Each structure stands twice: as C-alpha cells, then as structure tokens.
Amino acid sequence: MNSHLTRIGVMSAVLAIVLLPIYWLVSTSLKSNREITQEGTLYPHVPTLDNYVKLFTQKQFGAYLTNSLVVTFFSVAIALVAGAMGAYAIARFRLPFAMERKIGLFLLTLRIVPPVVILIPVYLLMLKLGLLDSWVGLIATYTAFNITFCVWMMESFFREIPVDLEEAAMVDGDSRFGAFRRITLPLAAPGLAATAIFAVLVTFNEFLFALALTATPRAMTMPRGTATLIGRIDTDWASMSAAGVIGALPIVFFALLVQRHLVRGLTMGAVK
C-alpha cells in the first residue's frame, strides 16, 4: 500500500470538495444571467464584472459593508471590555453564596439557548426604545450575545494565570484593579485575541437578528443585505452570486490572516 499516494488522493479529494462549490460561486458571479440559465457553461465564457458593479451602483452594498464594520467593531470591543472584567471577577473572587459561580453558569445557560428563542421580544424591546433599523440597536444586541461567551472563554484564560504575579504587584503598591490591568490583562492577551476573533466571526456573520431589526440600507449588515437578493421567482443568479462573493470576502480574508489564533480559539474550549 503506497501511503504517499493515498495521502495525495485524500488531500485532493478534500480540496476539491471544499473548493469546487466556492469556484462555482465565483465563476457564476462572473457570468451574465443568460449564460447562467441558458447555456449552463462550466466556466465564464464571457467574463464580466457587471454583476459586481451593479451591487454598488444599483444596490447599496457599500452601505451594508460600512454598517457591518461599525456594528462588528463596537459590539466586539464593548463585549471584550465588559466580558474581560466580568470573567476576571468570576475567576478570581469568592462572593457570598458562591454568587460568582452562579453568574458564570447563568451566562453559560444563556449562551446555550438558541438565539431565535428571544427574537420576537428583542424586536419589541428595540421598537420600544426606538432603536429599530439603527446601529445602536444592533450593537446592543450583539454586545449582549458576545458578552455571554466572552465571559465564558476568558474566565478559563484568567484561571491559567498564576495569582502570585498579581500578589507581587500588589505588594509593590499596585491596587487590585491596577494589578488586573497591568499584570493579568497583558498576560491574557492571546486569549483575548482568540476571543475577539471568534466574536468578530460570529458578529459579522449574524443574520437572524439583522433580519428582524433592520429594514433599510441605513442599518442593514452584509448578510442581511445579501438576503435581499435571494428571491425565488425569476431568480437573479448573477447578482446573488456576486453578492455572495462580496459578502464573504472580508470575513474570509480576515480569518485567513488570523488563522492560527482562530483555530486556537475555536478548539480550545472543547479540548480543555
């Protein structure tokens, strides 16, 4: 049995299975609708960038991208700050009635409940607050979801860091919070980064709440904007596939740049 050949065989099979669908998406996005439905070509015979141009001139994909970037940035940043402090408190302090452990468990429970469960009441809440179709409404929602798992992930990072370092700092006259900020936080940087990357992925890709909470290009995010093109009657395949490419490009690019830390973040929770 030639194991080298087997290896090459398996590798090519995996690569083909992963890449062929993506090839088809990109290739379709470079065809005209006529070529897509009438000729069924295997590659674009008359490649065109029209579909992409249309997304930005006739649709508002520029606005969707801006919205996604703003919403993702703020909801991840706020969740990281709030989540890191909360996680540290849970990891390091003992509160009456083991409150900190109960809070941790409670947040984990919230994380497990499928988000779709609270879709309707969140919609009504944002309506009451006048935050429908706005950045703030989306940021608030995503921040809350992000906090539930930021706390959960970062708590385990803080536990790994020896307490002695903080004690030493405090002996040297640092305050409790100062020790956290100057000693613990920098040491937990890799964990913070892994958490942040994970949060960026989840937030950028979120669709369900964007669907419920936004209505116009003022606040529609990329996935939500892409979904305005998924019609089932007279399907505009060309625009839909171009939108798919544009919708996926930023996040795939981001993921590949930070891939090592991404893998660490994704796998860590399960392996520990």
Next chain:
Amino acid sequence: MTQSSRSRLTRRSVLKGGLGLALATTALTAIGLPVPASAAGKKVIIGAFADGGLTPFKQKIIPLAKDAGFDIEFLEDEYGVTLEKWFADAKNSAGQYDLYLLDDPWVPQFGAANVLENLGAAGIDGGDKDWIGSMIDMGYWPPQKGPRVKGFETAAPTLICVPFVGDLQTLTYRNDVYTSGAPKTWDEVIAKGKEGVAAGKIKYPVVFRGVSGNPIVTSWYPVFLSFGGSFFDDKWNPVFNSAEGKASAEFFVGTMKQNAPSGVVEFDSDQEGAAILGGEAGAIIQYSGNALKADDPTQTKVAGKLDFGIVPKQTAAIAQMGIFIAGIPKSAPNKANSVEFLKWYVSADIQAKLSEAGSIPVKRSAFGIAKPGNRLIPVALQQLDAGALPRPRTPDWAKVEELLGIELNKALQAGSGGGAALDNAAKQVKDYLSSVGYY
C-alpha cells in the same frame, strides 16, 4: 493541548488582522459608497419585494416621478420577508416606510389590524369607473362583496389600498401545436397537445407547478375555478371539497400530471418557465412573469411560437388574479407626499405610460392605448372580462394555502386521490380556522 511557539500571538499579528478587516471593508466601501441622491423633491419611501413584475415601473415610471417632483426611495427586499417586516413596521408604528407595494392576499391582514391609512378619505376615488372593478375591490377592508371574518360583519368597507400593477393568470400556448388559436377547453388542451407530442413539436402537452404550498395551489386554482368550484361558503366553511372541486383535483393530479414532465411534482416557477420557454411544453397557465419573455430570443428558444389566450374552461373560464397593491401605513413619515404620489400614479396618463412600458395597468383606459408595451396586455383585459377572481379575502390565507398545498402535493406525488386530499385539507382548514375563532 500542545502549543507550538509559532502560533504564539504577538501584538503585531493582532494588529495585522484588525487592519486587514478594516482595510478590506473600507476598500470595498470606498468603491461603492452610494452617492447621496440630490435630495430634491417630495420624499416618498417605497417598500417593495423583488419581482420582475416591477421592472417597467422601476425603469420607466420612477424617472417620470422624479420629473414630477417626487424624490423616490425604492427599497427592495426578498418576497419571503416583506410581509412580516411591513406588518411589524405598520403595527408598531415604526415609521420606516411611506408606501408598501403589497401582494394582494396580504390586504386583509393589514386591514384587520387597522394600520393602513384610509385612502378614500385622503381623496382617492374608489368609485372611479376607469378602475378595473375586480382590482379596486381588493383594496377595500372589509371586502364590499363576499363573506367577512368575525368582528368585521358590520364595519363599513374602507379603501385602504389601491391597485398598483395588475396581474392575473392567462394561458400561454404554442401556436404551432394549437393551430386554430387558444384551446377553449381542457379536453382540447390535452388532446391537441398529445398530437403535438406525437408530431415531435413538444415533449409534454402541459406544465405546471407541483411544489407544495403556494406554488401547487396557484397552479391548481384556475383548474378548480374553471370546474366551477368555490372555496369558502359565506360562513367561512371550506367548501372546496365539493363535487366540482374534487373533480378538478382528480383531473389535476391525474390527467394533467400524466401529460406533464415527469418531475412536475418538484416544479416551481423557474422550472415551469424553463419548460415553456425552452420549447418542451405545449401550454401553461401562468402569471405574466414568464409570459413577458415570450418574444425575446435571448430568453426563449421558441420566440414567435408563443401566443396568449384566456384560460380553458370546463364550465367557466376563470383565472386567479393577483396584483401589486399599494397601501400607506398610518405611521408613514411622509404621508401627504405618498397620497399625492399615488394620485399621480393612478391617473389615466401615467397608467397609459405604465402600459406602454409593458406592465399590466390597473385602469381600463390604459389597456386600450395604441401601443401597449406587450401583446399580453389586451389578452389580460379579455381574461378580466371573461372572469378573474382574487383569492379569498381572509387574513389567514397564508396558513390555509399551506395546509391545502401539502395535501395536494401528496396526491400529486401519488398521481391519484385528489378528492380525498381535498377532504383532508378541508378538515384541517376548518380546525385551524375554528382554533383562531372564525365560527
């Protein structure tokens, strides 16, 4: 977990990642930032679902509206999400839209929730004789004719929507197969279609949509109507499982299926469109979407061979009507502008322009213009006069259609048992309607 040193995170790589995302996004944003429209004119925010039926409006009428002093913001979304988005918008007075272009079966739901502006009071004349009567009727809640749901028995009908773009089912047929014009009866459709198959001109006499839910119900409906069926009695008891109804269902899942492509159980509009435009099917009953492509050689292999006619009859030649219909939410931020826009839009002048652009208009005068943009338009008027019925005016139509669609699809898969399917569906519909307080 073993940790190789090269995957240690450095500040630089974090920055690199963040910068990457920011760069990618801003780069893409920069190419495409929408140029802010020179905000001149009277603002009207229109919500619409993406549908080819609105293309002439978008291309020809919106520019005219700009000339007339309106600043139109046209927000398109996917059909499958618009009903819930708009209803939530209106019900909760979110004020995100000035005007919805609804699918007409949605009118009862908006009407029952009392969230749309009274357009009659706003000065739009529902009694204008130039309206296509059956179309303007759909804009009233509660309906002027026919049964009314509980709680609205005595309410005065109010005009809450006005027809926007007309559409209804007509027959599209191959003129080289049906050589003496549009087939008049279902028997003729099948018999001549078989000759066409034998002569090698087509592969199947008919094609339709068999997918469960709205598609199969829409395809079955004109057969049902032409067999003389009616859907509800005046107390909202389902009566579609009458003898006529059952005969139509048996014909639909039996004879029609045998004379259609083998995969028809799984067909939706893309597939049925491909079958007729690709030259495989002899005849089809459909809305105007695919029919409008019949003369365009880039869209069909049988350009010039497709003609239009009124739907075949068993006892009557009645089609289903389904139109775009416009309503203004009470919470519209630019209400006065929207009313003014609607008045402008439904004027005989602009309707004539719409007809020229190729859309089915909503005013009778516009059907008669010298050069309608599409030869389907006069046929549509013939069908309207021969008979075209909207779907029952109930806020629960979506659920009813779904329950019926599931049963019809099962029978279609089996190729028989259409009558029994209707009995089952009738029972489920009755149960559902009674659970939401109809009786």
Next chain:
Amino acid sequence: MRSRKYRLQGAGLDLALPYLMLAPGLLIVLGVLVYPLWDGLRASTKAYRYGSVVADVGMQNYIKLWSDPQFLNALWVTIEFVALSVTFEAILGFALALFCLREFRGIRLLRTILIIPMVITPVVVAIVFRLIYASDAGMLTAISEWTGGGQVQILGSPVKAFFGLVVLDVWEWTPLMFLILLAGLQSLPHEPFEAARVDGAGNWRVFADLTFPMMRPVLAIAIVLRTIDAFGTFDQVFVLTRGGPGEATRLVSIYGYDTAFKFQQTGYAAALFVTIGLVVLALAFSAVRLLRRVDAS
C-alpha cells in the same frame, strides 16, 4: 486556594471591586437578553390576533403544541437533521484528523483551506449550495448536461432537498469537528502509543484500545457543541429552501419564525420557542452530567 482568594480581596474600595467589574456585562445582558426572555415567557401565555393580545390562555399554547402535526413534523425533521449532520461531521472529522495527525507536506495548506467553509457567512454558504442544486443554474445540472445528462432536481424533491441540507451542514461544519479533534489528538500523551507499538499492536488495535477511549471526552464535547448549534440552524434553511418543498426541510426555528411572522400567531410562537429553548438546555445539561459520570468512572 480558597484562603488565598480571600486574602486577595483586600479592603476598602477593593471590596466593591468584584461587583463593579461584573456590573457592566451583567447590566447589558440583563437588559438585552434576560428582560426579553422574560417578555417572551409572558407572551407565550397569551393569544394574539392581528398583532395584538386578545386573551390570556395560560398554558394552552404549550399544550396545543403537542397536537399540532406541523410542529411535531418540524421537531422530527430537526431531530433527523441534527442527528444525521452531526454524525457525519463527527465521523468525517475524526477520520480526517487521524489522517492528518502525522505532519506531512501540505498539511498547513489543507488546514488553511478547511477554515474557509466554517468562516463564510452562513447566508452565503446557503447561496453557494443553491447555486449547486438549482435545476437551471446549478453546478450539478451543468455537469450533468456536460456529460450528456439532463437537468438535476434537488430542491424540489422533499427527500433530496432534506439530504441537500444535510450535505450543506456537513460541508460547513466538518472542518470545525476536524480542528477540534485534531487538537485533541495532538494533546494526547505519546508514551502509551509507543508502548503499544513496541508490543506489536496493529493500527486497528491502537485505535480501538487507545485512541478512541482517550479521545472520548473531546469527541463528546465536540458533538454536544455541534448539536446545540445545529438545533438553532436558521440562516442556511431560510436562504436554501425556506423550509420547503412542503415541510421537508422545515426545522423548528423556521416553523417558529413563520408562525410568529407569517401566520401572526405571536403567543403560540413564543410558547414554541420557549419549549425549544428548554429542550436544548435539557439536552446540554444531561450531556454534561453524562460526561461527568463517564469521567468519574
């Protein structure tokens, strides 16, 4: 450990510190998640008509669920979908992880490529698969016609559409399974394996006696994580089939969404969602308990 923590707590402002640090996160979560959850619970005991509350119906919405054939169907479809997808993902992911355990040229490329499916926006993943399955524009049809065949119908057929959805999920999430299991495999100690090899154990014996038992906790956690996630699947179905044809791919999330928004049964939908939330929580906690017991024994 315990005493040290007390020692750290200090005095004065430091006493309030834990609460101050917990407060921001908790406040946001309470406002944006917990209050709505409570609101949803309240709504689940009401009957709605045309978007407004018309009656208080107590537990009736919950009782009605279990005699609603469409809910039961959706639940069953969801269970089938989750079970099939997660099983395939676990098997494929494990096999691939074993295969990649030994470093060889190209493994980094493989890992890079495998990241793509799981980071692509789920809405786009669904678009990708619509482009594959579509009978007119689809890749399968194009390939079939290129080789002389006819159109390929996937999304119109109940059975094929369901498996089409499973394939989508397997494509999207096998990589995650793979990465978790690979990390697990790499963290196993070397000594037992070397000893077994010295004793002359074959590949299969090593796997059955060592690898699998040692990997069981990681495998179990990976499966639980995926199962919880898969239960909430929405985006992909919404774009690929929207639950059709018929009810073939209508997961509970889609049925709940339709019930709330399309059929305007807000209270009933709230009851449905609360039930689903409870089912998933019960599943998660019993899985964790089971794991602990296995660990202990």
